[in-house]
Amino acid sequence: MFDVYETRKKYPILNGIKMEGHNLVYMDSGATALKPQCVIDKVVEYYSEYSTNTHRGDYPLAHRADEEYEKVRKIVKEFINCNDENEIVYTYGTTHSINVLAHGIKHMLKKGDVVLISEFEHASNVLPWFRLKDEIGIEIEYVKLDEKHHLTPELFKESMHDGVKLVCLAHISNVLGQCLDIKEIAKITHDYNAIIAVDGAQSVPHIKVDVKDLDIDFLSFSAHKFGGPTGIGVLYGKYDLLNKLEAYNLGGGMNTRIECNTCYFIKEAPFKFEAGTPAIEATIGMGKAIQFIMDIGMDNIHEHIKKIRKHAIDRLQNELPEVIIYNPENEGAPLAFNVKGYEGARCQDIGSALATYGIAVRTGEHCAKLLPNLIGTKGSVRASLYLYNTIEDMDCLVDALKDIVAKEKENKGDALSWLL
Amino acid sequence: MASLNDPMILRQIIMDHYDNPRHHQLIEDDSKYLSIRKDSDSCIDDITMQVNINNDIIEDIRFDGVACTIATSSTSILTDLVIGKTIDEAQEIIDNYKNMIFEKDYDEDLLEEAIAFQNVHRQANRIKCATIGWDALQQLIDKYREAK
Numbered sequence: 001m002f003d004v005y006e007t008r009k010k011y012p013i014l015n016g017i018k019m020e021g022h023n024l025v026y027m028d029s030g031a032t033a034l035k036p037q038c039v040i041d042k043v044v045e046y047y048s049e050y051s052t053n054t055h056r057g058d059y060p061l062a063h064r065a066d067e068e069y070e071k072v073r074k075i076v077k078e079f080i081n082c083n084d085e086n087e088i089v090y091t092y093g094t095t096h097s098i099n100v101l102a103h104g105i106k107h108m109l110k111k112g113d114v115v116l117i118s119e120f121e122h123a124s125n126v127l128p129w130f131r132l133k134d135e136i137g138i139e140i141e142y143v144k145l146d147e148k149h150h151l152t153p154e155l156f157k158e159s160m161h162d163g164v165k166l167v168c169l170a171h172i173s174n175v176l177g178q179c180l181d182i183k184e185i186a187k188i189t190h191d192y193n194a195i196i197a198v199d200g201a202q203s204v205p206h207i208k209v210d211v212k213d214l215d216i217d218f219l220s221f222s223a224h225k226f227g228g229p230t231g232i233g234v235l236y237g238k239y240d241l242l243n244k245l246e247a248y249n250l251g252g253g254m255n256t257r258i259e260c261n262t263c264y265f266i267k268e269a270p271f272k273f274e275a276g277t278p279a280i281e282a283t284i285g286m287g288k289a290i291q292f293i294m295d296i297g298m299d300n301i302h303e304h305i306k307k308i309r310k311h312a313i314d315r316l317q318n319e320l321p322e323v324i325i326y327n328p329e330n331e332g333a334p335l336a337f338n339v340k341g342y343e344g345a346r347c348q349d350i351g352s353a354l355a356t357y358g359i360a361v362r363t364g365e366h367c368a369k370l371l372p373n374l375i376g377t378k379g380s381v382r383a384s385l386y387l388y389n390t391i392e393d394m395d396c397l398v399d400a401l402k403d404i405v406a407k408e409k410e411n412k413g414d415a416l417s418w419l420l
Numbered sequence: 421m422a423s424l425n426d427p428m429i430l431r432q433i434i435m436d437h438y439d440n441p442r443h444h445q446l447i448e449d450d451s452k453y454l455s456i457r458k459d460s461d462s463c464i465d466d467i468t469m470q471v472n473i474n475n476d477i478i479e480d481i482r483f484d485g486v487a488c489t490i491a492t493s494s495t496s497i498l499t500d501l502v503i504g505k506t507i508d509e510a511q512e513i514i515d516n517y518k519n520m521i522f523e524k525d526y527d528e529d530l531l532e533e534a535i536a537f538q539n540v541h542r543q544a545n546r547i548k549c550a551t552i553g554w555d556a557l558q559q560l561i562d563k564y565r566e567a568k
């Protein structure tokens with residue numbers, strides 16, 4: 001059984017670090033998750049015991065670095081249940097993965113081909129496709145959503161047509177938190193002979209993502225969002241498709257032969273995408289972070305977060321009519337809300353006020369800059385949760401919001417009091 | 421000026437400038453104006469400022485856009501402070517304001533209502549809100565000086 005209080009002991013930042021004199025209540029895991037000690041230790045182990053380059057040295061220490069580094073591909077393979085570890089490309093993170101994909105797939109697309117995305121995508125799943133429009137004249141289309149901004153398989157089907165060659169969607173939106181029925185969406189995509197690329201930045205940390213079961217063609221994610229180091233992520237691709245992508249970065253480690261007459265020969269996937277010295281310690285740390293969350297169990301993580309999220313929503317809905325929640329019915333980890341009167345740009349004042357209670361949230365547009373068209377507010381407060389958050393954290397958030405709203409009513413300095 | 425020590429008065433100043441920002445409309449015929457748009461990737465603030473400097477005197481200054489409480493009110497207060505002043509006087513005000521924001525010595529008499537932002541450093545992530553309009557004017561003054 002998963003015990004959140006025992007698990008919290010493994011995160012040094014949750015044991016002793018204060019913010020504004022309070023114990024840290026960290027609710028910004030959608031931006032990046034805190035790191036457990038075992039991941040930190042693994043990174044330090046590389047630096048202190050075998051900090052050599054990979055794929056280079058003919059001596060035992062270098063061999064250890066190689067082994068630890070390549071072992072992570074097998075861990076990732078097991079984690080997302082793909083066919084082969086060579087379907088795993090190490091990248092710097094989701095953003096880099098999507099850019100590698102967009103560049104690599106360019107030669108397979110032509111003018112007029114449609115790339116289908118949604119209005120809730122993160123900037124990193126929007127801009128690489130916008131650039132392809134500028135470069136080769138593809139068209140961007142947006143999926144239809146219902147009045148709650150949800151994408152159902154039926155609406156997805158209505159959005160599909162023969163012109164669509166590529167579908168790029170966030171499995172879980174980083175603001176609204178809807179978890180898409182990717183299995184059904186992938187099936188429909190394939191019925192149209194199109195390719196589906198899933199942005200798993202927010203789903204991979206929270207739910208079991210089985211690329212074979214879901215039958216997705218590409219998947220991008222970042223290790224730092226589940227407690228791994230920054231600067232490392234993954235682009236998964238079904239091998240034949242992956243190997244068709246053109247590599248953007250050329251250099252050491254990805255070629256097999258170079259001749260003076262400017263002929264060169266490059267390796268097969270995944271290595272052709274991994275030119276240069278990689279983030280070795282981060283890669284090894286990612287392996288540890290995956291083992292850590294797999295040991296806890298993805299279902300346990302999801303159930304725990306659902307439970308504490310519901311607790312906060314129930315309390316907010318019963319006790320604080322002044323709070324507007326934009327996504328109460330979604331199961332994803334972000335809780336997007338505003339305090340009435342503080343919508344739009346003023347949501348930042350609520351963020352600053354919550355910080356004075358030790359609560360870390362994010363405010364603004366959350367890199368989903370097309371979203372305001374949908375939810376009708378340019379900014380919102382996002383409390384995003386992870387496996388170490390507790391019912392007490394949620395109470396702390398609700399009580400702080402009540403306090404802020406009450407002070408506002410009495411006109412006693414409200415959300416600006418920290419400044420005065 | 422003594423009243424400016426009262427947090428409730430400071431709050432009123434900030435909220436008044438947020439709810440009713442001064443010089444808060446851009447002019448359509450901006451041929452005499454220098455203008456700049458400042459937006460931020462990390463937060464919502466996105467303001468455009470126009471300034472008409474004639475013979476080194478700031479004859480008009482305007483701004484508009486979407487911005488948070490602190491960005492809007494600090495920019496509104498700035499426009500009140502510098503309109504009609506010479507660019508050297510405006511520069512002195514900007515320099516003192518920046519000193520205040522970054523916890524150095526400053527002359528509070530020059531800053532008037534702008535001292536409402538003296539504690540922004542308590543949440544350093546909001547410093548950019550309190551300076552976005554001030555940086556905009558600085559850039560416009562620099563542009564004017566270069567063009568001279």
Ligand SMILES: Cc1ncc(COP(=O)(O)O)c(C=O)c1O
Binds near residue numbers: 095173174202
């Ligand atoms: C849905 C989504 N996609 C992509 C990204 C980008 O991830 P990274 O910054 O790790 O590249 C994020 C991170 O905020 C995200 O939430």
